[in-house]
Amino acid sequence: MIFVLLHVLIVIAVGLRILLRQNRQPDSRAAWLLVVIALPYIGAIAYVLLGETDIGHKRVARMQKVMAGLPRPDAAPGWDAPGNAAAIPELYRPLFAVGRSISGYAPVGGNSARLMANSDAAIDEMVADIDAAQDHVHLLFYIWLTDHNGTKMVEAMKRAAARGVTCRAMVDAIGSRDMTRSPDWAAMTAAGVHTAIALKTGNPLLPFLTGRIDLRNHRKIVVIDNRITYCGSQNCADPAFLPKAKFGPWVDAVMRFEGPIVRQNQHLFCSDWMVNVSEDLSALLRQPMPPAHAGFTAQAVGTGPTVRHSAMPEMFENLMYAARRELFVTTPYYVPDRAIQAGLCAAANRGVDTTIIFPARNDDFAVGAASRSYYEDLLTAGVKVWEFRPGLLHTKSMTLDGEITLIGSANMDRRSFDLNYENNILLADPATTAAMRARQQDYLGQSREVTLAEVENWGMGRRLWNNTLAIAGPVL
Template structure:
């Protein structure tokens, strides 16, 4: 009787795996093998982690929030884009709805401490509001500096709102710093609260996270990049330190798009209607400023959004493509796009950290080295810490910067935010930062990869086989 029930349940789960929309064949096969080989654990694993499900109530709430807000397409007057690049910004708009807007300026901060110093200075100068969203906020030196600046701003009458991921920022939430912010009048919210894991699983998949890093100040200033609110020493994973990040500080109409994104997230998790903020006058376009666009993705948004954005940029490259990412777990189309770039003569360079904080991702990433190197892609491994920057520069004029990694978690499970821009000056600044990474990296050769011992190759390829379900 028990065996019959188990076989029926197993058949139903396999049917669900086959019928579930938006799942690539490799993922279907991997889950079917797990369910068949590990009858009990496989079933439990699929029921808990097999589907990108945020929960019906949460989806309904997000839909209600979006219905009360202005359309993303209204966040700025569309800018003229060169014909050769128009398709890239169309892809970006198809993902999250924001148009390409002109009149923006940017300043690059390539050092974690410099970014915090710049952010604290902007908070000190804020007159109306400060909005912060971080995946990880630690109660360390830099985390405390930002919290104390927020508390001072709130006490002088600036409206300050802080939204953090419930898992990523758990150390802050449990610290006295969180209570200090509340007592100072800083408004707080937690994204994707977990609560009791068993009960939380009933409301949706537990490992969906808000991985975004958003700063918006007085409608006019916004930040975008890879850095969490923490020291470069990153005490929760100190043995991989320093964590090397890069952030851009923008002024101009693109700030309104990040404001819309923050408001959407805030109203999804806090009982406060901020729609009025989105009807305020637009930030002033700077004379001679450049075109930029927020590209935001997540499990409740369009499927395969970030892979499509990455692939579009890679296929659009004609001369040079430089990418930095800490986590590379591609789908087949992304891997093929990079190989195609190398094969058609685009000087394609991708930089990974030499030491990764995730052993499974590190092994999976290296399983793709041989194919990339054979296609002429240059691979470097950064040796100055954990390179956490997520950047892409193309042909010296297009940049993508933000929170999204080139892995399946960023593609399917995380809420991410990025900014796509067209400007030779801003791209040159980021390209110079990438050059610093390259100077501290060692080249990986095809001969070296082919000489790896058999047990290492087996482990890397085994991790890659499991990657569709990790």
Template sequence: MHDSAVFAWMLFAAQAVLQLVFIVRALLRPHREPASRFAWVLVIALAPVVGVLAYVLFGEVNLGRGRVARLHAALKTLPPAEGIAGPSAEAAVPERYIPLFRVGHSVNGFLPVAGNRAALTPDSAAAVEAMVADIDAARHSVHVLFYIWLADGSGLKVMAAVKRAAARGVVCRVIVDDLGSRALVRSVHWRDMAEAGVRLAAALPVGNPLLRPLKGRIDMRNHRKIVVVDNRIAYCGSQNCADAAFAVKAKYAPWVDVLARFEGPIVRQKQHLFAANWMSQVDEDLSPLFAEPLPGDAPGFVAQAIGSGAGVRYSAMPETFVALMNAARRELVITTPYYVPDEPIQAALCGSARRGVSTTIVFPARNDSWIVAAASRSYYRDLIEAGVQIREYEGGLLHAKTLTLDGEVTLIGSANIDRRSFELNAENNILLYDPAFTVQMRARQQVFMDAATAVTRAEVEAYGRPRQLWNNAIAMLGPVL
């Protein structure tokens, strides 16, 4: 046998062994749906080189051992989440909603706490003005975390406010995602904040993109949006620190968001989420923040923070959504820019409509991700046949992530209804029971619905074969990615 033939057989054998190793790894990986296992086995078997490379890059939810260890060390150092915001107010919640807050409690250990107040900001510009006003009034601490922070009009306003606060002796800590805010981190504005005395951290640093897969997936990001001022005010919603014009993707503008300003014990839970993120990046113990007395008893609603991510228990956010969908009796309204559900989410949404609940979901008509747009529309037929009302918002990119349930319960935050939010991103939401606030949120959702076009069954059935094939093929990649 010629040397070339021997080499060829050795190469073939090495390739087969490598394929087998990664097939076994895909089969043994925990927290994976059978469809995902099958998809990865098929990819690795049919495209050995590309399949193995794809699996190394995207096959596992790998935050990196070092990152997970730092996060767990931070959580161990901080006071237990269960007791930081006062006693449980579960008894103040109608019995049928108690299981929703128990699901939330299972995620981070946060209890549903009473005495909270909130106000919806009118729009993105007003939200920035409100944040700037609170930062300008800060006396002790300002904590800011954003996935995307742009150096545009809104971004510069918030930066200026943070620098002013630092100049007068307020302790200011800022975290941004290293990929989502890469332009800011590498700009003169970042250096200016540091020189002004602002303490800075870039979450999940990318480093060398070629070496990054050895330490964890490059596309696992901190997608949270958190602002906490003086341990007494917090903001939660979908808005990044940027203008609605959103210069990096201006052709989809305006970006339409929802942001709420909270006061009460819920702020302490948001502070805990921020502190865990900060301490996993910076060697600084923020535990003393939780020794400060809680605000005195005041009237207000019951709320609970839910912070999901790869360092938290598996399937936290999808279980929250499924529980809410299954609890609906009269009406369920959802807005989300990205819809790539797992099977339980799709089944729960369809099941809501089938049992007679008025079920509406609102998407942007033009999505900034053509992959998500195609995948989302592959689910339209089944949703419409089940009785779900689908609307596509025409006034820009609807980026708001909201859910209202029977006019009494609201979920607001950063999480989309897609696999990226469920499995890869760190997210933060607030679940609350309050008919008065939910009426406000439902009114905002109605504004979106009134500016949206209903998607009919006839329209979906009129999709041509090529479009159906494209949508369904893209959706098939969901379990793989």
């Protein structure tokens, strides 16, 4: 009798918490309730540890304090120079309004960008820019490995620090745990590089104090001298990505930016740094802007568990509904909410030439299977689905109508939507979009098209596997 009563009390207590939690989608509530009802003890523990996107009361308080005192990018002298005025086609102004509602960053003109040739070239250019740095270098990576490219970056940071450049390097506690435990990390610190670890894991049994342990900083940000920034999908690692070499090479896309957009990425870095380190970087954001030059409009979009709920999927959805002629998407991890799936299908249904490329082999078997559970609906709507064959296509990109590009760190899955800190750049420029679209076309040439007939012929076992794993998507 006591056992039954305890069972009922656990289900009621945790069930009420699930139903009362803010910003929870109905399908997520239903999934968690099913878990708790079916496995009340295991389910209750799982919900306490993994059911809520809370980074901990102390972190929230510190973040609020940092953000309240940190100067905004547009407060810098010279921000309002005529050359920095945003020029956005009327059709796409709502997209930048959405971006501004997320991070507070206004779209700004006067920017230029180059798409890096490949992952090794991206690291080489970053190293060259670090070697030319005169004032400061800021690096933030989710994963930083002690491989060839990783150690090249370590040595570049040590050289810069040795000649008096202020160098700051921050990594995610889980994603870069091997680096932070390595002699390379200690050597950088000894050489004068300021190092920091984001989102250190606390006691998993006290998530209300230390935060959910699997909330991660997935951003990839490089800022040099308030003059150059990089944005894209690439971690600081070789394309071979040795921890998961059998899925390699990792295929990424990175852009090198100059112009006022640099200050927005700088603001993102400074906010992350100051939340984790007791050092005020406000002076960097107050430095006068360099002379304005002609260039395109861009905007940084930073999201995370402490940013407005469903911010990144809302950005994706608005881009999908804005497309009039062509929509092209690449993402390695696709476990969408209903709105994302509906947005892609709606684009194809209204006659937009809609293409999406996934990896043929995914390093996360559950995500790979869950992704395929959505193929039939996409294909029925007319979305062209392709699978990239030579390695793991890790590029997160979206282009539309030859004019708009979104590039950055965010995937189209629940983790990027709710659990990770992410950074993307939205830009309006035909030339830069053409470069990104050409890269997407190159990926297409290395991919295999998936047909509706093929998916309809999948066996019952494969369908059961894919659909069963897709059910776990809402359980966050």
